[in-house]
């Protein structure tokens with residue numbers, strides 16, 4: 001699914017077909033993350049691995065509304081974003097396995113997925129890192145007079161980075177066509193929002209920089225789609241920076257090292273279980289079933305189709321060669 | 337002497353100094369309630385309380401500022417960077433403030449702060465998380481720069497760093513945290529700055545290194561010994577101040593030298609050592625000075641490329657062979 005084709009299906013507004021596509025996308029994200037974790041444990045994937053389980057609506061409800069020429073920037077928690085932008089599961093899996101056929105040629109890994117042909121300018125391993133970059137991307141769009149937007153994701157922990165505030169100020173000051181999505185999953189590693197800021201009302205921080213801001217229930221795909229649709233339209237038409245604080249929750253540890261033992265230092269199993277009651281994937285599934293738009297048989301068919309997609313991606317990645325040693329010194333500088 | 341991990345030795349140094357001096361405190365991301373990203377500060381919060389073990393937001397500029405300002409105002413902060421890669425945004429606080437206030441004030445104000453955390457490459461962490469930047473700090477007048485290799489040095493050097501009246505850049509290596517070694521439990525044990533340590537004696541070639549690379553040199557030296565080449569391994573321990581005396585004394589015995597660093601080769605610390613040897617010990621040298629360092633590329637993710645980018649025993653052995661055969 002490219003940005004364009006998904007956008008086309010979004011044009012039918014909140015019709016069943018469109019919601020089914022959203023569901024399929026979220027299901028793919030969830031199953032994909034689960035497969036990555038298995039491959040990580042098999043030693044096929046190295047480095048860090050940050051999963052998006054529980055947060056899917058923030059991407060599945062937003063990125064499909066983009067059009068050609070729009071840009072996406074995000075954090076190291078970037079697998080879902082790449083999938084939604086239309087990067088092939090094969091290229092993502094191969095990147096995670098460090099193969100030449102990966103979307104970054106095997107040089108980036110999990111935190112640095114990238115796919116400029118689909119408008120995806122990449123994940124970023126530095127907390128807050130993509131936010132100053134978004135200013136330049138937004139500026140370039142405005143400079144050229146394009147009717148495009150830059151979508152920039154960052155976390156609640158990143159809100160405490162100095163560079164983020166410099167950037168938000170410029171985005172507000174210059175009136176840049178940027179939509180910020182604050183992925184507020186309540187924690188930055190083991191530090192809760194309450195323990196990391198004297199002002200946990202995130203919208204106030206954006207408004208302080210002259211940016212339109214709204215808080216959204218990030219576990220509700222319909223609310224996410226609605227708010228994102230409006231924010232993207234305003235950024236595109238009025239050329240003003242927008243900020244959506246999306247309240248969500250990560251169902252798994254910060255990264256693989258943040259195991260159940262570590263998580264006990266900052267959250268309880270009860271809290272995790274309570275949030276899982278709001279699993280956006282299950283909520284959307286129940287909604288579709290209630291509307292008669294999805295049967296158990298449909299769901300099973302979708303599951304097996306996705307399973308096949310992922311198995312194909314794994315096979316492709318495992319059979320792909322590693323980057324050749326000569327490529328070590330390639331691309332330190334651009335050609336020309 | 338008790339056997340302990342490098343990470344435990346660091347913790348012991350902090351614990352002892354916090355017991356000894358009430359002005360010493362620790363701050364940084366996840367140092368308290370989460371017990372430290374690499375468990376270096378485990379247990380400190382419950383022992384010393386939240387005023388002395390301060391969990392911070394992910395705000396490296398303000399972490400550096402917190403330590404710098406508190407030091408200027410009479411405390412002895414130990415600021416932990418989760419890794420040195422994340423300290424990059426704090427460069428201005430570090431270089432323009434912490435490093436310079438003593439000089440700019442003709443010594444009227446000092447900055448007795450320690451900035452510590454893991455540095456180094458490896459584990460497929462790729463370009464933004466896997467790098468060594470010690471030369472950036474060694475290049476900047478005002479910082480003392482410390483990179484311990486053994487658990488005992490980790491403890492003794494950190495204690496010296498905490499007691500020092502200048503800002504100290506203290507770079508641990510994530511790849512060494514789990515290493516065990518004998519560590520003196522005497523609270524008066526410290527290791528002075530500016531004294532290199534000979535980790536292995538040898539007669540044919542001097543290998544100069546610091547941090548994790550000392551271990552690689554020792555392994556290379558073992559292999560070379562088997563083929564009849566005897567290497568002496570000098571562990572610098574501190575880059576600033578630099579113990580040229582020990583290096584030169586060793587080169588005066590071996591007349592051949594290879595300087596090994598993990599960071600990028602271009603404009604790296606080995607170049608400084610090589611230049612000073614050329615200046616100060618030219619007559620002792622029977623062969624060109626060789627340098628071994630990381631490939632001059634941002635660290636690639638793929639395992640095969642990463643291995644080729646990080647200097648290993650083979651590169652050290654090849655460099656030695658190029659000047660003895």
Ligand SMILES: Cc1ncc(C[n+]2csc(CCOP(=O)(O)OP(=O)(O)O)c2C)c(N)n1
Nearest residue numbers: 077125126127155156157158187188189422
């Ligand atoms: C500048 C910087 N400091 C520290 C880190 C280490 N780190 C990586 S992710 C993370 C937590 C970020 O939390 P948040 O912004 O809420 O995003 P989330 O992981 O919850 O998606 C930390 C501390 C980093 N990558 N960059």
Ligand SMILES: [Mg+2]
Nearest residue numbers: 155156187188
């Ligand atoms: Mg978060």
